[in-house]
Amino acid sequence: MSEIITLLACLNPVLSYTLTRQLACIAEAMLAMSGRVTMLGLSRCTSQGGSYRTIQRFFSTQLNWPLIRWLFVRSHLRDKNDIILMLVMR
Numbered sequence: 001m002s003e004i005i006t007l008l009a010c011l012n013p014v015l016s017y018t019l020t021r022q023l024a025c026i027a028e029a030m031l032a033m034s035g036r037v038t039m040l041g042l043s044r045c046t047s048q049g050g051s052y053r054t055i056q057r058f059f060s061t062q063l064n065w066p067l068i069r070w071l072f073v074r075s076h077l078r079d080k081n082d083i084i085l086m087l088v089m090r
Contacts, residue, residue, distance in 0.1 A: 004028055010075035014067055022058040025050040 004024040011020055029045040030037060039059070043052040066088045073084060 007076065008072075010071050011068055014064060014071065019058070019061065019063075021049065022054060026055060026058060 004027055005020065008015075008020050008024055008027075011023075015023070025046050026042060028047075029042045029050060032045050033041060039052060039055045042055050043050055046055075066086075070086065073086070077084070
């Protein structure tokens with residue numbers, strides 16, 4: 001999980017440490033799962049700190065997803081010669 005937390009470190013300006021840790025736990029569980037992804041399935045695939053209630057709390061939190069996506073893309077996928085076009089649909 002430390003590798004995922006390292007990748008998500010760029011989100012520190014907009015996410016608290018707790019939310020970053022929860023997102024890392026959920027992302028790791030999603031990558032390990034196959035088939036249908038549910039909150040119960042996620043809680044079963046997570047290691048310590050990924051209870052069903054924790055996953056419920058994370059998904060009920062209001063997050064600025066467009067800003068989170070932009071920070072992630074800007075930090076990891078950006079090259080000086082690249083042009084990035086992002087579209088946010090609501």
